[in-house]
Amino acid sequence: MHVFMDTAPGGEPGREDGELLVRAAMERVTEGAPPLPDLVPVAVVQGRRRRSRARAAVGAGAVAVVALGTLGAALPMWGGGGEPVREGSVASSTVSRAPSPLRTPVHIEPSPGELSMADLPAAERARQEQFQQQAAALLDELLPQAFGPVRPVDLAVDRYQGGKDGPVFPLTFSVRPKAAPGEAHDPPCRSVPEKHLRCKEVTTPDGITVRSVSVSENGRKEARTVTDTVLTFERGRSRVTLSVEGDDEAMVSAPVTSERLLAVVQDKRFLELVAYADAKPMEPKEHVVRGG
Known part of the structure; x- marks a missing residue:
């Protein structure tokens, strides 16, 4: 069940490192070749990976349990138009479920000068943490068991991590307000076989056009590859990104196919x-990267 605190947003971390991440990843992926606009979505994922390593960096203490069914009686559900919805919602169909355990967040130290969720006002931080708990529980249910458990990362609301006692699989679930009309547009969806990059677009039965981009990297020491996959689509006033990354140190791809991710984004x-x-x-608001 998904219930949220209706606290006005504020104090969002003004992270302006997107352009640097894209530039660094583009240089890595396109080494020896002219930059290709099709690489941007996965380049963002690969750039994040360099800062998202965290193995079992969790706080101490027992796992708490929250009675989400009780909260559901007092807090509204939110429908596609941003208005409260109760009847016929997921909340009404899952009240009888057992309470979901709170997932201890993975801790990642911010880079020098970078803000994290700890810098948010208390009410806004609580709202974002609650959203992360709801998202992590649902993604854990929808993704393969081998990927889990899915846990939130305390650096930013769009950051999560899968994997237990082994490979670490960074996961991004971002809902970011779109740039103003005319400031940004998607590049053509083209596959680049020589760069191990595949791009395809699919329109779901609900009319959502989803772009799927996958890229594979060769390992430096072994003849193995690790694959990252990112899905993007627009919804309302936002651009949505759902991506999974492999463990580039262990050279293990995340056990999630693009088809499985597509099924996730179609779940109501x-x-x-x-x-x-x-x-x-x-x-x-999304940051527009100009130039190559």
Whole structure:
């Protein structure tokens, strides 16, 4: 069940490192070749990976349990238009479920000068942490068991991590307000076989056009590859990104196919989370990267 605190957003971390991440990843992926605009979505993922390593960096203490069914009686659900919805919602169909355990967040130290969720006002931080708990529980249910458990990362609301006692699989679930019309547009969806890059677009039965981009990297020491996959689509006033990354140190791809991710973005409970984040943004407006 997905319930949220209706606290006005504020104090979003003004992270302005997107352009640097894209530039660094583009140089890595396109070494020896002219830059290709098709690489941008996965380049963002690969750039994040360099800063998202965290193995078992968790706080001490027992895992708490929250009675989400009780909260559901007092707090509204949010539908596609950002208005409260109760009847016929996921909340009404899951009240009888057992309470979901709170997932201890993975801790990642911010880079020098970088803000994290700890810098948010208390009410906004609580709202974002609650959203992360809801998202992590749902993604854990929808993704393969081998990927889990899915846990939130305390650096930013769009950051999560899968894997237990082995490879670490960074996961991004972002609902970011779109740039103003005319400031940004998607490049053509083209596959680049020589760069091990595959791009395809699919329109779901609900009319959502989803772009899927996968890229594979060769290992330096072994003849193995690790594959990252990122799905993007627009919903309301936001651009949604759902991506999974492999463990580049262990050279193990995440056990998630693009088809499985596509199934996730079609789940009505996932779209309900998207609708809430679109109506009550938790991330800064998307940053436009100009030039190659």
